[in-house]
């Protein structure tokens with residue numbers, strides 16, 4: 001019996017406004033419910049990281065309150081930016097906005113995805129078609145885009161960066177970069193990349209992490225440059241799985257480092273360093289602790305796609321590690337849904 005999907009409403013978890021607030025100055029993610037709780041839960045660690053005077057604490061408090069308000073306004077502001085960009089931004093590389101074509105993708109990526117959809121495909125066969133960076137940590141790498149496509153995408157992103165359009169930032173840890181959905185690149189580029197190529201790959205690589213059930217994503221580009229962001233603190237992603245593609249330009253430093261899953265007792269012992277290779281994408285589990293070493297010279301632009309499976313996250317929000325408290329949201333929200341996919345019996349519609 002044939003069924004057809006109905007557009008779904010996505011949600012975020014209410015914890016978005018109270019958990020995982022990042023304070024770069026003290027290299028700390030905090031949970032914030034108010035002054036008392038902040039003092040009680042983080043007093044000692046904050047003091048050890050330099051938050052010593054009453055003024056330091058008051059400044060931190062004001063920053064956290066502001067961050068909570070910013071997060072509350074985020075959805076509305078993003079929708080307004082997206083509408084303005086759609087009506088008045090002029091791309092410099094318009095073909096990047098065309099529906100994703102195989103010509104944009106590296107032959108190795110096409111071959112791995114094609115293999116993954118072939119009858120009888122298995123993990124062992126797929127592993128012969130990509131590089132295993134760490135078998136133990138289940139980190140893999142393969143070329144994703146062709147060099148000309150990376151170049152065109154970079155030129156387009158840089159053009160947007162230099163434009164006077166309003167820009168949302170990828171997350172609280174990155175102050176530069178672009179959110180792809182605001183630019184209108186989700187529908188033509190990221191959704192087909194997820195549905196046609198990443199889904200079959202991830203289903204074989206990470207069946208236990210929702211790899212076969214990816215139904216939304218959050219895609220953004222992070223940018224590191226002298227005088228701007230230069231490194232990224234250790235964190236885990238709000239995603240079941242992540243693709244991180246080095247787009248360029250020329251740079252030194254900036255290697256990614258990976259610890260264990262964030263739930264592990266000494267998750268950051270013996271981190272594994274992974275250098276970037278332009279055009280190649282690293283695949284890892286969202287819960288794997290990671291960060292980026294300081295940039296040496298040049299500029300680094302990476303495309304990051306946080307891949308989400310509502311079937312997994314609906315049970316446990318990875319950010320608060322509780323059953324999610326759902327709040328309706330725009331677009332893909334944070335990838336939660338109120339119910340399992342609604343399906344319509346197509347036969348009944350004829």
Ligand SMILES: O=C(O)CCC(=O)C(=O)O
Pocket residue numbers: 222232237244256290291292302304
């Ligand atoms: O700097 C990078 O390439 C890593 C970015 C990242 O881990 C993230 O934004 O979640």
Ligand SMILES: [Fe+2]
Pocket residue numbers: 235236237290
């Ligand atoms: Fe990350």
